[in-house]
Structures are given as C-alpha cells and as structure tokens.
Amino acid sequence: MIVIKRVLNNNAVVATDEQNQTLVALGSGIAFHQKAGRAILENKIEKSFYPKNEDAANSISETLAQVDPKYIELSDRIISEAVISSGKKLSDDIYVSLPDHLQFAVERLKKGMLIQNKLTVETMQTYPDEFQLGKHTLSYLAQETGLTFPDDEATNIAMHLITAEEGDILENTEETITLINQFLKVISAMLKKEFNLNSVSYYRLVTHLKFFVQRIKKRQHQEFPPDKTLYDLIIRDYHAEYLIAQRIAGIVMKKFNYRVSDDEILFLTIHIHRVNAVQ
Known part of the structure; x- marks a missing residue:
C-alpha cells in the first residue's frame, strides 16, 4: 500500500511504500482531493522513483511543490517521447530538473531575459534527435503561453535529456x-x-x-x-x-x-x- 506523506501538487506526492521507504509518485490527478495519511491506488501512479536519502527527498519535494502542474505534465510527455525515440532509460533526475527548467524558461522569456547557449549549432549536429525534442517542447510551450522561444532554449532542453540519458551531470x-x-x-x-x-x-x-x-x-x-x-x-x-x-x-x-x-x-x-x- 502506498501512503501519502506530503502532497506536492495535483500530480505529485511524496509517499511511503510497504517497506516504509520514501518515494516520489507522479501521475495525472494523483493527489486531487488527497491529503497526507491517505492511501493512493497504484494504478494511478504513472511514474515513481526513490530518492537516495531524506535530504534528496526534501529537495525534490521543495522543487516540485513550486512547479506548476502543467510543466510536470508536459515534461512527462517529452520524457516519454525521449525514451521511445532513444530506447534508453533516463535517470530519475529528469522528472524534477526538466519541469523546473521549463517553468524557469517561461519566466525568463516573459521578463526578456534571454540566455544564449554557445553550443546550439554543435548540439544540432551531434544530438539531432534530442534537439528536435527540444524544438517540439518549445512548440508545446508556445501554444500554451503565446511566447516565441529561440533555438538556444531547445538546446538547453536537449542538454537535460542528454544528461539524463547518459547518467551524467550537465557540465559534463x-x-x-x-x-x-x-x-x-x-x-x-x-x-x-x-x-x-x-x-x-x-x-x-x-x-x-x-x-x-x-x-x-x-x-x-x-x-x-x-x-x-x-x-x-x-x-x-x-x-x-x-x-x-x-x-x-x-x-x-x-x-x-x-x-x-x-x-x-x-x-x-x-x-x-x-x-x-x-x-
């Protein structure tokens, strides 16, 4: 039985499993009208992962709690596309880093803060599939927000996907x-x-x-x-x-x-x- 420890938003909770291990569970509407102490149906869980320790769980909780659910839903869609196209398992970190990045990207653009990525041309040539997924993500964001995003932002998204594919860190x-x-x-x-x-x-x-x-x-x-x-x-x-x-x-x-x-x-x-x- 999965029991809620903390509701992050309608689509994310911190919970405990039968072995009393802490996990983060994601799913569309998984926490709608729910609260701590209640059990959730496992068939409502679309993705779950176990943080390395309590500090990591707290960090993930704080991040996801501040992210609009629509970015979590969009990220899940993009991550699913990435898994299908690459055939690779992505590290769990992407389920936190990508929605957080997408929300920040929208906030930055609304404020006119454009961050250039000097590796856009190189990324297009070296990781074309991930770059195209970045472009698809920007199309979704444009429909949602009415904003026009530069190609450099597609590169930033691609780098999150590449990092998750290779189990590395962004700098690497x-x-x-x-x-x-x-x-x-x-x-x-x-x-x-x-x-x-x-x-x-x-x-x-x-x-x-x-x-x-x-x-x-x-x-x-x-x-x-x-x-x-x-x-x-x-x-x-x-x-x-x-x-x-x-x-x-x-x-x-x-x-x-x-x-x-x-x-x-x-x-x-x-x-x-x-x-x-x-x-």
Missing part, C-alpha cells in the same frame, strides 16, 4: 558536445571536406564518437587487440584516415592522459573512411 554534457565537435572539426579539416549531415555515415561517425568520449571520460578501455593483418591493411589502404585517428588519439592523451587502444583507433579509422567516401 557540455564538455562531451564540445569534445565531439572538436574531433569533427579535426576530421573535416584534415579530410578537406564538409560533412553531409544527412548521410548514414555521418550519423554512424557521430554515434561512434559519443560512445568513444563516454569511454574516455569513464576511463573504460575497450581493448580487443585487432588482427594484425587487418590492422596493417587498414593502415595501408586508409592511411589518411588513420593519421586523423592518430591525431585524435593525441588530443585525448594530452587532455585526459588516456591512451587510445589500437582497436579504438582501428574502428575510428573505419568510420572516418566511411564518411570520407560519401560524395
């Missing part, structure tokens, strides 16, 4: 985007060509770089010694691309003191070759 998300785009600029400059952003090869390269950067930052070596014959063949036939992969490995060593393994270099070389082969 910004660093990841910056690093991926540094690599893309190196590849473009050394190949002396512009990327076809709509090509499958470009999408595969960016996806590979995302996981590559994650492994670097988590210092997870993926060491599968490549077949020497294959490795020598790749170096010979894709020599220009191999030199680019080596340049990227040098950047990684200098910035993170992380040695990029031979197999990482091999796969990176292949992805660079694929994008180079696109006319």
Whole structure:
C-alpha cells in the first residue's frame, strides 16, 4: 500500500511504500482531493522513483511543490517521447530538473531575459534527435503561453535529456558536445571536406564518437587487440584516415592522459573512411 506523506501538487506526492521507504509518485490527478495519511491506488501512479536519502527527498519535494502542474505534465510527455525515440532509460533526475527548467524558461522569456547557449549549432549536429525534442517542447510551450522561444532554449532542453540519458551531470554534457565537435572539426579539416549531415555515415561517425568520449571520460578501455593483418591493411589502404585517428588519439592523451587502444583507433579509422567516401 502506498501512503501519502506530503502532497506536492495535483500530480505529485511524496509517499511511503510497504517497506516504509520514501518515494516520489507522479501521475495525472494523483493527489486531487488527497491529503497526507491517505492511501493512493497504484494504478494511478504513472511514474515513481526513490530518492537516495531524506535530504534528496526534501529537495525534490521543495522543487516540485513550486512547479506548476502543467510543466510536470508536459515534461512527462517529452520524457516519454525521449525514451521511445532513444530506447534508453533516463535517470530519475529528469522528472524534477526538466519541469523546473521549463517553468524557469517561461519566466525568463516573459521578463526578456534571454540566455544564449554557445553550443546550439554543435548540439544540432551531434544530438539531432534530442534537439528536435527540444524544438517540439518549445512548440508545446508556445501554444500554451503565446511566447516565441529561440533555438538556444531547445538546446538547453536537449542538454537535460542528454544528461539524463547518459547518467551524467550537465557540465559534463557540455564538455562531451564540445569534445565531439572538436574531433569533427579535426576530421573535416584534415579530410578537406564538409560533412553531409544527412548521410548514414555521418550519423554512424557521430554515434561512434559519443560512445568513444563516454569511454574516455569513464576511463573504460575497450581493448580487443585487432588482427594484425587487418590492422596493417587498414593502415595501408586508409592511411589518411588513420593519421586523423592518430591525431585524435593525441588530443585525448594530452587532455585526459588516456591512451587510445589500437582497436579504438582501428574502428575510428573505419568510420572516418566511411564518411570520407560519401560524395
């Protein structure tokens, strides 16, 4: 049985479960005409999560209590779309951070406070799906408020989604985007060509770089010694691309003191070759 400890708004409560553990429960109208001490039907709960400790529970409670329920509902819709499109489980923090951000974004725009995001172009190129979800969110907000939001705000929303996908913190998300785009600029400059952003090869390269950067930052070596014959063949036939992969490995060593393994270099070389082969 789930028992309410505190009503945050019509769509959110802090409660306890059968083991007397504290949880946050979300659901449309879940707390309508409810109060502390009453039980709630589990089929009314659309999403629940367990804060790490009592301090975290209090922090979440205070934040959600100050958020208009419409932003919680909108966030839940966007989060569901993000889960479906990415196939990834998002961290529970997004259920608090996103509605809080959306409400603040509306308040800022009403006051004429525009906050620029210098990574908008990079985010559009590196995380196009999340950026489009950010744009969809702004469309919903525009219908609700009559306000016109800049693309930079779509970037801010995308970063919350990316952070939740990767279980990271926002500052690390910004660093990841910056690093991926540094690599893309190196590849473009050394190949002396512009990327076809709509090509499958470009999408595969960016996806590979995302996981590559994650492994670097988590210092997870993926060491599968490549077949020497294959490795020598790749170096010979894709020599220009191999030199680019080596340049990227040098950047990684200098910035993170992380040695990029031979197999990482091999796969990176292949992805660079694929994008180079696109006319």
